Amino acid sequence: MGVDSIARCRRMSAALDRFFDHYYQRRPVTATFTGVHAYDGLLPDWSIDGLSALQSEMRDLIVTLSDEHPRDASVEDLRRDVDALDAELARRFLEMQLVENNGIHGVRANPSLWTGEAIFGVISLMIRDFAPVEQRMQSVIKRLEAVPAFLDTARETLAHLAPAAWTNKAQHECRGAAVLLEGGIEKWIAAGRPEAETERHLRAGAARAQSAFAQFCDWLGTRAPAPDSAMALGGDGYDFLVDRGHWCERSREDLLASAHEELQLAKRNLNDAARATAGSWANAQEQLAARHPAPEHYFATFGRIWLACRARVAERDVVTWGDWPIRYVPYPEWTADAAPFLYYLFYRSPAPFDRFDVYDYVVPSIPVDRAEAHLRAWNDSVIKLNHVVHHGAIGHHVQNWHAATRARSRVGQIAAVDSASRLAMLSAATMAEGWACYATRLMEELDFLDPLERLSEAHSQVRFLARAIVDIELHQGTMTFDDAIRFWSEHVGGSPEAARGEAVKASMFPCTAIIYWLGTGGIVRLRDTLQRERGSGFSLKAFHDELLDHGSIPVALAARLMTGRGDPMDATSHPRLETPS
Numbered sequence: 001m002g003v004d005s006i007a008r009c010r011r012m013s014a015a016l017d018r019f020f021d022h023y024y025q026r027r028p029v030t031a032t033f034t035g036v037h038a039y040d041g042l043l044p045d046w047s048i049d050g051l052s053a054l055q056s057e058m059r060d061l062i063v064t065l066s067d068e069h070p071r072d073a074s075v076e077d078l079r080r081d082v083d084a085l086d087a088e089l090a091r092r093f094l095e096m097q098l099v100e101n102n103g104i105h106g107v108r109a110n111p112s113l114w115t116g117e118a119i120f121g122v123i124s125l126m127i128r129d130f131a132p133v134e135q136r137m138q139s140v141i142k143r144l145e146a147v148p149a150f151l152d153t154a155r156e157t158l159a160h161l162a163p164a165a166w167t168n169k170a171q172h173e174c175r176g177a178a179v180l181l182e183g184g185i186e187k188w189i190a191a192g193r194p195e196a197e198t199e200r201h202l203r204a205g206a207a208r209a210q211s212a213f214a215q216f217c218d219w220l221g222t223r224a225p226a227p228d229s230a231m232a233l234g235g236d237g238y239d240f241l242v243d244r245g246h247w248c249e250r251s252r253e254d255l256l257a258s259a260h261e262e263l264q265l266a267k268r269n270l271n272d273a274a275r276a277t278a279g280s281w282a283n284a285q286e287q288l289a290a291r292h293p294a295p296e297h298y299f300a301t302f303g304r305i306w307l308a309c310r311a312r313v314a315e316r317d318v319v320t321w322g323d324w325p326i327r328y329v330p331y332p333e334w335t336a337d338a339a340p341f342l343y344y345l346f347y348r349s350p351a352p353f354d355r356f357d358v359y360d361y362v363v364p365s366i367p368v369d370r371a372e373a374h375l376r377a378w379n380d381s382v383i384k385l386n387h388v389v390h391h392g393a394i395g396h397h398v399q400n401w402h403a404a405t406r407a408r409s410r411v412g413q414i415a416a417v418d419s420a421s422r423l424a425m426l427s428a429a430t431m432a433e434g435w436a437c438y439a440t441r442l443m444e445e446l447d448f449l450d451p452l453e454r455l456s457e458a459h460s461q462v463r464f465l466a467r468a469i470v471d472i473e474l475h476q477g478t479m480t481f482d483d484a485i486r487f488w489s490e491h492v493g494g495s496p497e498a499a500r501g502e503a504v505k506a507s508m509f510p511c512t513a514i515i516y517w518l519g520t521g522g523i524v525r526l527r528d529t530l531q532r533e534r535g536s537g538f539s540l541k542a543f544h545d546e547l548l549d550h551g552s553i554p555v556a557l558a559a560r561l562m563t564g565r566g567d568p569m570d571a572t573s574h575p576r577l578e579t580p581s
Helices: 003-009 014-026 028-034 048-068 075-080 082-101 111-126 133-157 164-192 196-221 235-246 252-278 281-290 295-316 368-377 380-392 396-406 410-414 426-445 451-476 481-491 496-508 515-537 540-548 555-563
Strands: 326-330 359-363
Touching (some): 014 028, 014 048, 048 133, 075 082, 082 426, 082 555, 111 133, 111 164, 133 164, 164 196, 235 426, 235 451, 252 451, 281 368, 295 326, 295 359, 295 368, 295 380, 359 380, 380 396, 380 426, 396 410, 426 555, 451 496, 451 515, 481 496, 515 555, 540 555
Parallel strands (some): 326 359
């Protein structure tokens, strides 16, 4: 999407214009990922004075938005006036940011937010050809030159001690930065062949930034850790995010009770189906791992399954699938070695305001010394369910297309952009992940999954419920960090490292791990509701298009807009789709 498209999206709301100007200027790395390039040479100002100014600016914006677009608009008002809708989404975003910036889960306590922003400020300019490489290198130089001062500022702003797990993550990212800024920059220079002066400045900036990351890593190692109990946001804080971010009116207690009940049911269903299909879930896992591409067909397998997925969707005519071509390619060689240390996504949402001809979905090449282990991990089921259906095809890719090209909401256009550490706005999360998880279940309904793949999908339901439970219990203080790791290992399985990684993510970003379950269940209930109400006039394709064309907004809000009344999703269960026998 180019400048003309952006202009067509702009309306007459001066308050919203001010909000978006603020949003991009104050979050320059997110702006780059969104395709707004006026700030490509900058890193955010998270100094003590900068945060004070930011807080004041956000409070003023809330007043300005409320003056032009009054609070407490009715559902009918929100349906009729997309600016009123965006004003409410923007207000809630600002309110959540005000709280986070003063708490332990924000930049005053979490060093990983700083390392992620600094590293992806550079990577965001290296991995997409939105401008000539020489131009992007000039912006990289500016950001590299800003890194030492940025990390020096972090030492002043990080007034609160961080739990050890957060510090360890930041240190791991510092090591990834060293890999990127040494070998990675050299490979990028070799591929881009910049002018001599640009090459010299790139190397000098990378060396200074690398030294700054090393010093910051050492400094983090000198700090005493906060107790793991500091990870808990608290019940009131969690309730605030559920309401303001996800527009969910169910109580935390009700959500938790439902998740526990459904987890037990999901585990029974998985074990029963596994016994009938493969003798046990362990046997099924072994059979799934054994079904993998031959090395010479590895990359081609992704594209083949993608085409099959699109063909099945077209055959059943269940959703509009826009013309956003995709190809599966190896990591860029200049970021490949650093990727394992970082929040480096295989599929990163296309920038809504950048043009592209073909979108590159990146996957690791087969390591020569671990080919069989790699292929077993990247087996046919993982490729189909995760990298095609969930991410690169009918899931995230189709949802992102609808948001970028068809959504009237300006917030809905950009909120699901993947930024340095997380989505651009929490309000996008239930739609982005809810739709992608629902899409996998939809493809099961369309007979695209074989029996073993259905088992894998059933295990995903267990995983998403476990995430929701860990999220709630960790932050309300009824589960310790170690308890969360044990809970994950007991109910989901996998490696200890994977269990710990899930717990760390849940601890850093409260009310995020719940989105998979919350969003998927909301879509299924909304579909059931409208199918009953519309009867013979119900069209699955029309339902999906109507839902997705709201853009990346909370599923609960989309449900209000589609039904014209209060939250129709305040049910006590998350029903499964009916699957043909």
